[in-house]
Amino acid sequence: AQSVTQLDSHVSVSEGTPVLLRCNYSSSYSPSLFWYVQHPNKGLQLLLKYTSAATLVKGINGFEAEFKKSETSFHLTKPSAHMSDAAEYFCVVRGTGGFKTIFGAGTRLFVKA
């Protein structure tokens, strides 16, 4: 069985400060993990993905995430928030062999000027 938990429903940061969006997963198999961003009334955009290669994954727009198997975590970080980062972020887990894609509940990121 697979599941994904985003630990914060919303996160608020000031522009220029670091961003941390937390995600924990469970999977019976070696999972693929993804972070997607969704701006209001828009579709999903892939930020980055982990597929059993390097544990530190770099994505677009300065985001990165670290896969920690011992902690079953895949937290998303960015050193310096920008106003345009304000959006909804989804952590997604998918197992091998075509197992279902499971979405986290989402974390709304607010960026204050």
Next chain:
Amino acid sequence: GAVVSQHPSWVICKSGTSVKIECRSLDFQATTMFWYRQFPKQSLMLMATSNEGSKATYEQGVEKDKFLINHASLTLSTLTVTSAHPEDSSFYICSARISGGREGRYEQFFGPGTRLTVL
């Protein structure tokens, strides 16, 4: 990356009418397409999985007679909301999957979504 389009991007219809949403993979062939539904401020919920040339597999609680899915070709899947009611108003997102890569990993690409409002 691969591109998935949806049409229309938004639609308003009267209660009782049917609405068709198209999902196209523009530069790749998708043997499998997924339809998701997203209510305001909520996550995506998988409605059904469709494989080209076969019947869709619906998730528990999704009425297959109400949400008709057709995956007639490797680049097109359609979702028809029949006899739509206000509670069907939602954001519908499709996703297309291409197979390949090592270890059987699959790439999944999402469309921009269709906003349905039923009056």
